[in-house]
Amino acid sequence: xxxxxxxxxxxxxxxxxxxxxxxxxxxxxxxxxxxxxxxxxxxxxxxxxxxxxxxxxxxxxxxxxxxxxxxxxxxxxxxxxxxxxxxxxxxxxxxxxxxxxxxxxxxxxxxxxxxxxxxxxxxxxxxxxxxxxxxxxxxxxxxxxxxxxxxxxxxxxxxxxxxxxxxxxxxxxxxxxxxxxxxxxxxxxxxxxxxxxxxxxxxxxxxxxxxxxxxxxxxxxxxxxxxxxxxxxxx
Numbered sequence: 001x002x003x004x005x006x007x008x009x010x011x012x013x014x015x016x017x018x019x020x021x022x023x024x025x026x027x028x029x030x031x032x033x034x035x036x037x038x039x040x041x042x043x044x045x046x047x048x049x050x051x052x053x054x055x056x057x058x059x060x061x062x063x064x065x066x067x068x069x070x071x072x073x074x075x076x077x078x079x080x081x082x083x084x085x086x087x088x089x090x091x092x093x094x095x096x097x098x099x100x101x102x103x104x105x106x107x108x109x110x111x112x113x114x115x116x117x118x119x120x121x122x123x124x125x126x127x128x129x130x131x132x133x134x135x136x137x138x139x140x141x142x143x144x145x146x147x148x149x150x151x152x153x154x155x156x157x158x159x160x161x162x163x164x165x166x167x168x169x170x171x172x173x174x175x176x177x178x179x180x181x182x183x184x185x186x187x188x189x190x191x192x193x194x195x196x197x198x199x200x201x202x203x204x205x206x207x208x209x210x211x212x213x214x215x216x217x218x219x220x221x222x223x224x225x226x227x228x229x230x231x232x233x234x235x
Contacts, residue, residue: 016090017235023087024228026080027221033077034218040068052126052146059127066127070153072120078111078161085111087228088172095179103171110164117158119149162197169194169217181231186223193217 044062046069047054059066067073085107093100123146130142169190176187193216199209 015235016087017232019083019087019090020228020232020235022083024084024225024232026082026084026087027225027228029080030077030084031218031221031225033073033080034214037068037071037073040065044069046070052143052150053130055123055146055150056127056130056142059124060131063124066124067120070120070123071118075115075118075120078114082108082111084224084228088224091181091228091231092172092175092179095181096175099171099175103168103175106164106171107168110161110168113157113161113164117152117155117161119152123149162200166194166197169197182224182227186220186227189216189220189223193220 044065046065047058050058055066055070058069085104089100089104126142126146126149130139130146133139133142173187173190173194176182176190177184193213196209196213196216199213200206202209
């Protein structure tokens, strides 16, 4: 009897109504942020292949575009993903406690790594310092510090967060497939997103392949948000 109760959404979520609503709102917020980020990337393409001085000029031209270009909004997105991560852990934990716990821990590590890899506010501060510098030596100092932040932006912490995001997507999808709480379609969409994630590592065309992962993740967030709102109402 106890095992049946753990798989019953009405029983398993009865004490978690606020968390499920927060998780659903977090998923919807991430959808909105993805759209805003894409619009800004198209309207004001950041100098991803540029030097620190190129970034400083980008920041000085438009501070908001600079912060978004350095992906500050995506930092907000991963922070908002925390309630979603917890909601999925609570909902699916009774189905497979080991995999759900692994998903929770690796997801939170990924969040911390991504935050560390996106020092947007620090880059804005350096751009101000560079603009105010009175000598070439001072400008060189700020440029060197800017290059260090660009190295962080493209460094290990980002790739760790990226790979963990793909792996945790696969993990939670496996648990979803074993449950009766989320549809199998939801799990398959997340699997597709994770698989296309790894396209980033394919030379030349990798960036274009990874775009599909964003589309699938966009759809998955909508599907998960809808189901979490349903679970909250059932509670």
